[in-house]
Amino acid sequence: MEESPVGHRAFFPSFARSGISDGLVMFRTHFAPFAQVxxxxxxxxxxxxxxAFGLACATQVVGIPTAAMLWVSSVGxxxxxxxxxxxxxxxxxxxxxxxxxxxxxxSAVLIFGSFTVLSPGNIPVVFLASTLITAGNYVLSNSVYPG
Known part of the structure; x- marks a missing residue:
C-alpha cells in the first residue's frame, strides 16, 4: 500500500517541518483551550x-508499616x-x-491534606484521608469519562 504524503511527513519530518511551528501557532491562537485541557x-x-508517592513517603520517611499502607491503597x-x-x-x-x-x-486540596496527615503516622487518619481522595474526589472527576 502506498504511503500518503501526510503520513510520510509525520514519520520522517525534517527539522524545519517537525511540527514546532505548528505548535507555536496553536499556542498563539488556542492558548486558553490548551491550558484548560x-x-x-x-x-x-x-x-x-x-x-506510588504516598506509599514511598509513608513507609520510607514516616515509618508506617508497608502492609498497613498496602491495605490503605486496597481499601481506597x-x-x-x-x-x-x-x-x-x-x-x-x-x-x-x-x-x-x-x-x-x-483532589487538588486533599492531596496536600493526605500528605500532611502522613507525617504523624496515625494510621486510621491515613486510611480516612486516602479513601476520601481515592474513592471520593478522584472518582468524582473520573466518573465523567464516557465508557
Whole structure:
C-alpha cells in the first residue's frame, strides 16, 4: 500500500517541518483551550501519585508499616469501585462539568491534606484521608469519562 504524503511527513519530518511551528501557532491562537485541557488532565495522575508517592513517603520517611499502607491503597480502590457508578449518576443528574470540577478541585486540596496527615503516622487518619481522595474526589472527576 502506498504511503500518503501526510503520513510520510509525520514519520520522517525534517527539522524545519517537525511540527514546532505548528505548535507555536496553536499556542498563539488556542492558548486558553490548551491550558484548560492541560490543567484538567492533571487529575488523571492523582491516583498514581497517591499510590506510588504516598506509599514511598509513608513507609520510607514516616515509618508506617508497608502492609498497613498496602491495605490503605486496597481499601481506597475497593471503595472507588463502589462509588464510581454513584458519581456517574450524579454527573447524569447535575451535568458533567460541575461534577468534574468538584472532583479536580477536591483532589487538588486533599492531596496536600493526605500528605500532611502522613507525617504523624496515625494510621486510621491515613486510611480516612486516602479513601476520601481515592474513592471520593478522584472518582468524582473520573466518573465523567464516557465508557
Amino acid at each position: 492541560a490543567l484538567m488532565s492533571f487529575q488523571t495522575v492523582t491516583n498514581t501519585f497517591m499510590q 480502590n475497593v471503595c472507588a469501585i463502589a462509588t464510581q457508578p454513584l458519581f456517574a449518576r450524579f454527573s447524569d443528574r447535575f451535568d458533567r462539568k460541575p461534577v468534574f470540577l468538584a472532583g479536580v478541585t477536591g
